[in-house]
Amino acid sequence: MTLAPETTDLKVQLKLADDWFTVCDLHQLVPGRGVAALLPDGRQVALFRDRRGELYAIDNRDPFGGAAVLSRGLTGTHQGRPFVASPLLKQRFDLRSGQCLDDETVLITTYEVRTA
Amino acid sequence: MTATGANPTIVLVGHGMVGQRFLEALAERGLTATHRVVVLCEEPRPAYDRVALTSYFSGKTPEDLSMTDMEFIKDHGIELYIGDPAETIDREAKKVTARSGLVVDYDVLVLATGSYPFVPPVPNKDAQGCFVYRTIEDLLAIEEYAKTKATTGAVVGGGLLGLEAAGALKGLGVEAHIVEFAPRLMPVQVDEGGGAALLRTIEDMGLSVHTGVGTQEIVVDESGAVTGMKLSDGSELATDMVVFSAGVRPRDQLARDCGLTVGERGGISVDEQCRTVSDPHVFAIGECALAADGRVYGLVAPGYEQAETAAATIAADEAAFTGADLSTKLKLLGVDVASFGDAHGATEDCLDVIYSDSRAGLYKKLVIGRDGTLLGGILVGDAEAYGTLKAFTGSVPPVSPESLVLPAGAGAPAQLGPSALPDEAIICSCNNVTKGTIRGAVTDHQCTTVPEVKKCTKAGTTCGSCVKVLGQLINAELEASGVEVDKGLCGCFSQTREELYEIVLALRINTYQDLLDRYGRENARGGDGCEICKPAVGSIIASLAPTIGASGYVLDGEQAALQDSNDHFLANLQKNGSYSVVPRIPGGEVTPEGLIVIGEIARDFGLYTKITGGQRIDMFGARVEQLPLIWARLVDAGFESGHAYGKALRTVKSCVGQTWCRYGVQDSVRMAIDLELRYRGLRSPHKLKSAVSGCQRECAEAQSKDFGVIATANGWNLYVGGNGGATPRHADLLAQDLSDAELIRLIDRFLMFYIRTADRLERTSTWLERIPGGLDHVRDVVVEDSLGICEELESLMAAHVANYRDEWAETINDPEKLSRFVSFVNAPDTPDPVVGFVPERDQIKPDLPLLSIGMRPTEDVLEGTAQR
Ligand code: SRM
Ligand SMILES: Cc1cc2nc3c(=O)[nH]c(=O)nc-3n(C[C@H](O)[C@H](O)[C@H](O)COP(=O)(O)OP(=O)(O)OC[C@H]3O[C@@H](n4cnc5c(N)ncnc54)[C@H](O)[C@@H]3O)c2cc1C
Ligand code: SF4
Ligand code: FES
Numbered sequence: 001m002t003l004a005p006e007t008t009d010l011k012v013q014l015k016l017a018d019d020w021f022t023v024c025d026l027h028q029l030v031p032g033r034g035v036a037a038l039l040p041d042g043r044q045v046a047l048f049r050d051r052r053g054e055l056y057a058i059d060n061r062d063p064f065g066g067a068a069v070l071s072r073g074l075t076g077t078h079q080g081r082p083f084v085a086s087p088l089l090k091q092r093f094d095l096r097s098g099q100c101l102d103d104e105t106v107l108i109t110t111y112e113v114r115t116a
Numbered sequence: 117m118t119a120t121g122a123n124p125t126i127v128l129v130g131h132g133m134v135g136q137r138f139l140e141a142l143a144e145r146g147l148t149a150t151h152r153v154v155v156l157c158e159e160p161r162p163a164y165d166r167v168a169l170t171s172y173f174s175g176k177t178p179e180d181l182s183m184t185d186m187e188f189i190k191d192h193g194i195e196l197y198i199g200d201p202a203e204t205i206d207r208e209a210k211k212v213t214a215r216s217g218l219v220v221d222y223d224v225l226v227l228a229t230g231s232y233p234f235v236p237p238v239p240n241k242d243a244q245g246c247f248v249y250r251t252i253e254d255l256l257a258i259e260e261y262a263k264t265k266a267t268t269g270a271v272v273g274g275g276l277l278g279l280e281a282a283g284a285l286k287g288l289g290v291e292a293h294i295v296e297f298a299p300r301l302m303p304v305q306v307d308e309g310g311g312a313a314l315l316r317t318i319e320d321m322g323l324s325v326h327t328g329v330g331t332q333e334i335v336v337d338e339s340g341a342v343t344g345m346k347l348s349d350g351s352e353l354a355t356d357m358v359v360f361s362a363g364v365r366p367r368d369q370l371a372r373d374c375g376l377t378v379g380e381r382g383g384i385s386v387d388e389q390c391r392t393v394s395d396p397h398v399f400a401i402g403e404c405a406l407a408a409d410g411r412v413y414g415l416v417a418p419g420y421e422q423a424e425t426a427a428a429t430i431a432a433d434e435a436a437f438t439g440a441d442l443s444t445k446l447k448l449l450g451v452d453v454a455s456f457g458d459a460h461g462a463t464e465d466c467l468d469v470i471y472s473d474s475r476a477g478l479y480k481k482l483v484i485g486r487d488g489t490l491l492g493g494i495l496v497g498d499a500e501a502y503g504t505l506k507a508f509t510g511s512v513p514p515v516s517p518e519s520l521v522l523p524a525g526a527g528a529p530a531q532l533g534p535s536a537l538p539d540e541a542i543i544c545s546c547n548n549v550t551k552g553t554i555r556g557a558v559t560d561h562q563c564t565t566v567p568e569v570k571k572c573t574k575a576g577t578t579c580g581s582c583v584k585v586l587g588q589l590i591n592a593e594l595e596a597s598g599v600e601v602d603k604g605l606c607g608c609f610s611q612t613r614e615e616l617y618e619i620v621l622a623l624r625i626n627t628y629q630d631l632l633d634r635y636g637r638e639n640a641r642g643g644d645g646c647e648i649c650k651p652a653v654g655s656i657i658a659s660l661a662p663t664i665g666a667s668g669y670v671l672d673g674e675q676a677a678l679q680d681s682n683d684h685f686l687a688n689l690q691k692n693g694s695y696s697v698v699p700r701i702p703g704g705e706v707t708p709e710g711l712i713v714i715g716e717i718a719r720d721f722g723l724y725t726k727i728t729g730g731q732r733i734d735m736f737g738a739r740v741e742q743l744p745l746i747w748a749r750l751v752d753a754g755f756e757s758g759h760a761y762g763k764a765l766r767t768v769k770s771c772v773g774q775t776w777c778r779y780g781v782q783d784s785v786r787m788a789i790d791l792e793l794r795y796r797g798l799r800s801p802h803k804l805k806s807a808v809s810g811c812q813r814e815c816a817e818a819q820s821k822d823f824g825v826i827a828t829a830n831g832w833n834l835y836v837g838g839n840g841g842a843t844p845r846h847a848d849l850l851a852q853d854l855s856d857a858e859l860i861r862l863i864d865r866f867l868m869f870y871i872r873t874a875d876r877l878e879r880t881s882t883w884l885e886r887i888p889g890g891l892d893h894v895r896d897v898v899v900e901d902s903l904g905i906c907e908e909l910e911s912l913m914a915a916h917v918a919n920y921r922d923e924w925a926e927t928i929n930d931p932e933k934l935s936r937f938v939s940f941v942n943a944p945d946t947p948d949p950v951v952g953f954v955p956e957r958d959q960i961k962p963d964l965p966l967l968s969i970g971m972r973p974t975e976d977v978l979e980g981t982a983q984r
Contacts, residue, residue: 024941032644032677033684035941042949047941050644051629061950066175067693068950072681076646078607080639085647087681087689092647104571105185 014045014057015112023047026115029055034071034084036060045111046071048095050082056095057111062086063100070108123152126430127212127220129202129370130228131157133166134402134419136183138228139194141427148192154220155194156212158201159251162189167416167579169255170280173287175691178252205374207395224397224430227371227384228423231364231403231414236272240334245342245357249281250364258359262288266356269293270345272331273361274301276446281359282323293324293353295331295345297362305444305455306479309472310496313479317451317497320477326353334358366404366412379406388436390426399426409439417441417546417578441545445502445581451477452499454581457492457509458483466491471521480521488512493521503585507541507551543585546578551589558593566590605876606648608632608640613801613876617656621872626666628653628678652876654678655763658799659871662915669926670799671933682761685937686924687743692962693951695743696736697723698760699750700796703770703788703808704731713753717746724959730767730805732758737960739947744937747924756922759797763877765804768792769817773810773827780810782827787856788816791825794860795867797920801874801883804867805840819847822880823863828852832859836866837891839881848884848891851899861910865898868909 010026016039023037029049037045044060048071060068065088073084075095082095092101093108100106126142128135135155142148157163162184172181189196200214205225213219233248235241245265247258262269262285269285271278274296285292294301300311301318315325330348337343344354366383368376377385377394383406385393390405392398401422406412413419418440428435443456461468461483469482478497482505485491490508495501501520513520514536537543539552557563557572566587570576576583604610609632611619616631625631631653633641645653654675661668670679671686682688687695699714714733718725721742723735738746759765768791771777773784788808795804807816808825818824824835830853838847851862874883884891896902898909927933939948953960 028935028941030677030936032650032674035936036939036948038940038943038946044940044948044950063180065691066177066180066950067691068948069681069689069693072684072689074647074650074681075644076608076650077640077643078646080643082644088691090647102567105183107185 010115012047012055013114013116014039014047015114016040020114020116022116032075034073034075036068036071044068046084047113048075048082048084050075050077054082055113055115056082057113058084058093058095058098059109061108062088062091063106063108064089064091123150124223125152125154125221126224126226127222128153128155128226128228129212130230130367130402130404131155131159131163131184131196131198132228132230132402133163133183133416134230134423135226135228136163137420138226138401138423138427139192140188141424142430143188143192145427145431145433147427147431148194151223153192153194154222155196156200156202156214156220157196157198159253160199161252162186162196162198164252166250169249169252170284172252172255173259173284181252202370205370207374207376207398210397222397224399226426227392227398227400227404228402229367229370229404232367233360234363234365235360236331236362238331238333240336240342241360243334243336243342244340246334247357247359249277249284249359249361255284258284258357259288261357262290265341266290268355269357269359270295270353270355271359271361272345273363274298274325274327275304275361275363276302276444278359278361279318281361285357285359286321286323290357291322291324293326293355294318295329295347295353296325296327297330299328301325301327302453305453305459306494306496307460307481309470309481310453310455310479310494313472313474313477313496314451314453316474317477364403364414366406368404371400371404376400379410379412381412382406383412388425388438389429390422390437391429399429401426407437407439411439413440413442415440415442415444420546420578421548441542443506443545445499445579451497452495452502454495454499454502455493456502456506457490459492459494461492463491469518469521471518482521495521499581503543503582504537506545507537507543507585511538511541543589544573544575544578544582546582547574547576549573549575554586554589555593558590559597564590564594604637605652606646608636608643608645608649610637611635613652613656614873616653617660617872620653620656620664621660624664626657626661626664627674628657629674648876650678651680651683651763652801654680654683655799655801655876659916660912662919663912668919668921670923671927680761680763685740685743686747686757686761686927687738688761690736690962692953693948694736694953694962695738695740696734696760697738697743697746697750698728698732698734698758699755700758700792701732701767702792702796703768703785705770705785705789710753710755713749713755717749721746722953722960724961731769732767734760737953737962739939739951741938741944741947744928744934748928751922751925751928756796757924762799763802764797764799765792765795765806767805768795769805769807769821771809771815773808777810779813780827781829782810782832784808784810784816784825784827787825787827787832787859790856791860791863794917795863797923798867798871798916800867800871802877802879804880820844821847823847823866825859831855834859834862834866836894837881837884839879841879843881845881845885850891850895862898864913865906865909866894868912869894869898869905872909 012023012026013020031049031051034046034048045057046060048056060070069087073087075084083092085092098108098110164181165183200216202212203215204213210222233250269290270293271282272295274294282292282294301314332348333346335344344352346352368378368384371384376392384400385406386400388408390399390401402419422437425435425437445454465486467484471480480495482493483491489512537551541551543551553573557569561572563569563572576586657666718735723737726734728734768788770785770788774780774782805821806823807818807821809816809818810827818826819835820838820840824847826833832854833852834850835847836850839845870880938944952963954963
């Protein structure tokens with residue numbers, strides 16, 4: 001079964017300040033999994049793609065454990081909200097808002113992302 | 117009466133925990149909209165969680181400790197001046213002047229300046245190497261000094277904070293001493309018996325405790341650095357650093373200077389509305405306030421209540437702070453310590469009920485009134501019952517008090533559920549939430565989970581000690597209202613794992629999406645599933661792969677997206693984002709060449725090596741992009757994946773057996789190798805461990821394994837359902853004196869039956885205890901074939917064995933899969949800079965990122981695991 005739609009030439013881009021920063025080819029994103037990207041200023045972003053092809057980008061650092069590993073977590077949907085669960089201690093983060101679903105005081109940065 | 121512009125001004129001096137809660141209370145009451153709010157914050161950072169300060173040493177960053185949402189500050193138009201303390205107050209002109217020269221006119225002034233650590237006036241108390249323990253800056257200074265200049269440290273004060281400080285020193289690798297003037301530790305909270313239990317446990321941890329002695333002088337060397345301490349008993353303690361933790365004093369200087377009344381022993385005197393007794397325009401809250409009941413509270417919960425009271429009063433609502441409960445439950449250095457109510461038995465005519473076992477470090481005391489009322493108590497070593505007992509305080513408990521403190525097994529321990537509590541009982545004392553309010557959250561607000569109830573009532577959001585009781589109450593309430601407790605796997609599937617296994621096998625469903633879209637809960641179909649069902653279904657598909665026509669390679673197609681993070685990288689994630697590598701060493705037998713290869717690889721990649729508890733070697737500290745390079749060399753030398761990352765067969769340990777050992781009766785090493793090679797790669801509900809011993813002496817510890825084999829003169833005995841770990845269980849004998857072939861056939865059946873019927877993350881031990889009929893039923897099924905499924909079980913295992921391929925060999929030969937082993941998709945050659953190491957005992961260990969406070973001193977940071 002093929003999961004990747006026809007996407008050969010599309011690029012994934014992130015919005016940084018007012019520019020779009022090209023990260024990778026769309027086909028490098030496996031639906032349901034993430035990858036990490038390095039920004040010019042040294043920050044790290046975790047990029048995800050869900051089964052419908054929707055893209056999300058959040059800060060890669062796990063605010064609980066400190067390591068830059070959120071891109072390696074498992075994704076899912078909780079009450080319609082797409083999330084990633086940290087591979088360290090499993091806290092879940094809303095991929096759209098960056099809100100931690102298990103601790104409302106924790107919010108991580110999100111980025112605008114598009115294909116072009 | 118407005119000072120500046122249109123809106124009246126509220127000035128808050130001090131942005132600590134209580135100050136922040138006060139701001140939240142202002143916002144909740146709409147006062148931030150009608151007032152200008154100015155905050156003067158002395159520390160270089162906005163309010164943070166001081167209670168959790170010590171967790172910095174277990175990896176929390178200052179950022180994690182922050183309690184201040186800058187959005188909140190911005191949204192409510194609060195003017196927050198960081199690093200700019202108030203210096204003078206002119207009450208006549210109603211002006212505050214800050215250090216920067218900023219002058220603010222106020223209509224209402226709120227002082228929340230907290231306390232300062234008390235340092236006894238001993239000679240050289242300010243020497244280099246002397247510290248206090250109150251702020252993040254203090255911690256950073258202590259850490260820096262401990263790492264560079266100290267091997268021994270002494271803490272002055274054996275109270276709550278002193279013990280925390282001592283634990284922190286120990287965690288920094290410093291040999292820690294505690295010097296306490298009182299005859300016992302934590303003199304305020306616990307009595308003599310409790311102190312003794314605590315002392316024993318703390319000394320067992322390697323901390324040295326000196327009670328009943330005072331500090332007389334700090335001894336320094338020529339350069340002025342600490343070298344020791346003179347004690348009141350004439351002795352001298354050699355130490356490189358001293359942390360004073362001898363209590364706190366209210367920070368009331370600002371108030372004294374402007375003529376506000378302060379108590380004899382300090383603290384700004386306020387009335388029940390938290391208004392200072394001298395000036396109706398000035399309030400004081402938190403640790404700097406001397407409350408109307410004549411006490412200064414050194415805990416955060418009463419401070420929060422004062423913050424709410426002050427905000428309510430400013431909003432012209434009615435509120436009063438008349439005093440608070442001093443109950444506390446703490447986990448100090450891993451030891452539970454709790455005290456509540458009249459812990460010291462000050463009430464006239466009261467009686468004590470005491471249970472103490474100093475060998476186990478347990479001490480429990482209840483204080484009971486003449487009429488049987490529970491007045492208070494102290495729990496050390498086991499504070500399980502704290503929540504319930506505290507809530508019963510002030511009433512006569514429905515069972516005898518003895519039964520509440522006796523350990524399980526002694527007499528008839530009473531399981532006093534929270535359902536016995538009255539509705540007025542306070543369940544969460546930090547946030548003053550009653551049982552009635554929590555029940556209401558479930559019945560009236562449709563909350564069904566702990567997080568929902570936390571959000572709705574605030575219960576459980578501060579110290580967390582009430583969360584357990586909270587969970588019990590919610591379930592009891594749900595059950596009482598006839599809500600059926602859902603047994604489904606997760607929010608996406610209403611079936612159990614066992615039911616899903618049957619569906620997958622019977623209908624030959626070989627993708628997760630297909631299963632979710634056809635058999636998932638209504639609202640989960642078409643979605644992305646969740647972190648619970650994806651790996652569980654991924655495991656079922658992997659266990660049955662050849663039979664249902666799925667790929668046997670766990671990174672193929674959709675399967676890659678289902679795997680837990682570790683399986684996805686075929687390695688175990690460590691705390692700093694690096695990975696560990698464990699090659700399979702069947703039966704623990706390894707050649708000198710094999711050892712040399714592992715040694716060379718570990719050396720070339722700078723990995724930390726350790727012999728595991730499973731008779732093999734673990735190499736830690738590999739970056740994700742190094743995994744394929746390491747494995748290429750391992751595969752080349754004939755090694756395979758050890759599946760240390762998978763819910764799969766781990767190791768089959770062996771003893772040396774008949775070949776060498778004078779007692780051995782069978783070749784246990786050969787059998788262990790055979791079994792390990794047969795079941796390697798088998799995905800199961802949880803990990804599987806095994807061992808084979810060559811005789812009844814059992815050197816391989818087979819009876820602690822999921823399936824263990826012990827040699828007899830006539831063949832093999834098979835034991836099943838053993839477990840080490842947190843809840844150890846000895847395995848049960850399933851069959852005796854088996855031949856090689858009989859043994860293997862029985863294990864095939866046993867494992868496949870377990871995989872078929874167990875829950876997710878259920879080891880064979882818990883499974884055996886749970887399934888109806890237990891061991892007898894399993895024996896009927898797998899030995900007697902009572903269900904007639906043995907042929908199928910055997911053929912499923914045969915398919916697994918025939919289709920096994922090493923997944924690392926497969927991965928390094930697949931360029932598409934290899935491209936995923938990079939730190940960054942857009943910079944495949946750049947290693948993750950967050951992954952750092954520091955040296956320890958001639959090897960490396962992870963260095964946790966200290967983001968907002970910058971990197972560690974560079975001289976002790978190794979550059980990654982570069983080839984050196
Ligand atoms: C490396 C090792 C410790 C060591 O340095 O010796 C180890 C390390 C871990 N163990 Fe273990 N266990 C290791 C032997 C054991 C043993 C001893 C044994 O196997 O003989 C036990 C008790 C026996 C048992 O399991 O019944 C053991 C009981 C656990 C448990 C508790 C299981 C239980 O049923 O209660 C966990 C937690 C879990 O699996 O949920 C655990 C979990 C872990 C994890 C996976 C925790 C984690 O998620 O990070 C560690 C992974 C380390 C890594 O990254 O490689 N480890 N662990 C040992 C690896 C053995 C091997 O070669 O594969
Ligand atoms: C290590 C540790 C562990 C603890 N554990 C617990 C626990 O388990 N349970 C518990 O209930 N309590 C605990 N406490 C106590 C708890 O932290 C305090 O009760 C709580 O922080 C008091 O809050 P506060 O706002 O009154 O004071 P603080 O949090 O101290 O805040 C006062 C703030 O005011 C600032 N300030 C002072 N003067 C000025 C000025 N002139 N201008 C501007 N700003 C000024 C200070 O710099 C400080 O930031 C612990 C404390 C420590 C240090
Ligand atoms: S279990 Fe028996 S055979 Fe094996 S090493 Fe021990 S004594 Fe020797
Ligand atoms: S008692 Fe502290 S959070 Fe509930």
